[in-house]
Amino acid sequence: MKIVQVEAIPFAIPYAKPLEFASGAVHTAEHVLVRVHTDEGLTGTAEAPPRPFTYGETQESIIAVIGKIFAPQLLGMSALEREAIHAHLDRTVGNPTAKAALDMALWDLLGQCAGLPVNGLLGGCTDRMRVSHMVGFAPAEQMVAEAQRIRDTYGITTFKVKVGRQPYTLDVAACRALREALGPGVELYIDGNRGWSPSDAARALRDMEDLGLTFAEELCPADDVLGRRWLVARSPVPFIADESATRAAEVTRELLGGSATAISIKTARTGFTASQRVLHTCEALGVEVVMGNQIDGQIGTLCAAAFGAAHRSASLHAGELSNFLDMTDDLLTEPLTIENGTLRVREGAGLGIDIDPGKLARYRQDR
Ligand code: MUC
Numbered sequence: 001m002k003i004v005q006v007e008a009i010p011f012a013i014p015y016a017k018p019l020e021f022a023s024g025a026v027h028t029a030e031h032v033l034v035r036v037h038t039d040e041g042l043t044g045t046a047e048a049p050p051r052p053f054t055y056g057e058t059q060e061s062i063i064a065v066i067g068k069i070f071a072p073q074l075l076g077m078s079a080l081e082r083e084a085i086h087a088h089l090d091r092t093v094g095n096p097t098a099k100a101a102l103d104m105a106l107w108d109l110l111g112q113c114a115g116l117p118v119n120g121l122l123g124g125c126t127d128r129m130r131v132s133h134m135v136g137f138a139p140a141e142q143m144v145a146e147a148q149r150i151r152d153t154y155g156i157t158t159f160k161v162k163v164g165r166q167p168y169t170l171d172v173a174a175c176r177a178l179r180e181a182l183g184p185g186v187e188l189y190i191d192g193n194r195g196w197s198p199s200d201a202a203r204a205l206r207d208m209e210d211l212g213l214t215f216a217e218e219l220c221p222a223d224d225v226l227g228r229r230w231l232v233a234r235s236p237v238p239f240i241a242d243e244s245a246t247r248a249a250e251v252t253r254e255l256l257g258g259s260a261t262a263i264s265i266k267t268a269r270t271g272f273t274a275s276q277r278v279l280h281t282c283e284a285l286g287v288e289v290v291m292g293n294q295i296d297g298q299i300g301t302l303c304a305a306a307f308g309a310a311h312r313s314a315s316l317h318a319g320e321l322s323n324f325l326d327m328t329d330d331l332l333t334e335p336l337t338i339e340n341g342t343l344r345v346r347e348g349a350g351l352g353i354d355i356d357p358g359k360l361a362r363y364r365q366d367r
């Protein structure tokens with residue numbers, strides 16, 4: 001099954017409700033649809049979401065690195081020799097979402113070729129994920145109203161609250177308002193996107209000790225090497241590394257260095273192959289994981305759900321799989337749905353990504 005063409009198609013879909021957080025904001029999903037075509041007529045599909053404020057990638061850089069470096073390496077190779085393909089991709093540093101999208105498109109091809117769902121090929125632990133919703137920056141009462149709406153509409157009872165603004169005023173107050181409004185039955189955890197200092201974070205965690213948070217994520221930069229170790233040693237809850245641990249080697253470094261005690265896995269940046277490496281590292285070290293969200297659209301969410309549900313340890317906690325609800329539209333023929341706080345994986349061969357040609361024509365930016 002030889003690779004004969006690799007497409008990187010830019011598209012843009014506006015958000016009905018933009019997401020704001022300490023390291024940036026997303027108002028429009030300016031993503032790249034990646035399609036790997038083979039000589040047997042099969043096409044593997046995935047999407048790459050550029051996150052300039054996190055990885056330095058842009059839509060233009062993703063298209064350039066795929067078109068100029070990765071596609072020429074892949075053309076003529078078998079879609080089944082994934083390890084050999086990764087040996088090529090790994091020679092180029094960085095570009096995580098471009099590499100991840102190619103990897104997931106290859107798994108989609110593998111599934112289609114075998115006539116099996118990717119969820120089953122990866123491990124097939126379960127067919128659904130509990131969903132966690134990210135609540136972005138807004139005045140506290142709006143954050144509360146959003147969480148209540150999401151709970152009442154979709155049955156979601158786990159919320160990741162974005163912090164990293166002013167710890168003693170805005171952030172702690174927002175978390176307190178959410179706990180008071182939602183009650184003790186709801187799970188809350190926080191993500192600072194590196195917005196606090198270690199000392200601010202330590203005080204904020206003390207101030208929130210009565211709120212029953214389950215995790216604290218990336219509250220300060222990993223480059224605050226000793227400060228972060230000091231903070232993590234004092235954190236009353238597992239401290240998740242997200243953007244500081246984007247590859248298995250960085251996961252090892254953060255965990256062994258005492259700068260994290262849990263890991264966010266994002267298929268948008270590690271695809272399925274490297275996400276399994278990260279997951280198995282965490283399992284071997286006895287560290288919890290959460291399926292994170294790279295502010296994914298429905299294609300990316302479907303991929304994250306397929307991976308999370310495939311693995312026992314990745315499906316233990318609710319996965320961040322609801323960001324697409326804030327978009328005005330998407331590319332899938334059959335939209336994803338969340339019911340009773342749960343997202344089901346797609347059945348059928350491969351990833352089950354069926355793109356609506358009319359929507360692609362409407363949102364693509366290259367024609
Ligand atoms: C998250 O978990 O941090 C915001 C920035 C980013 O890189 O991902 C999102 C969500």
Ligand code: MG
Pocket residue numbers: 191193217218242243264292
């Ligand atoms: Mg995060």
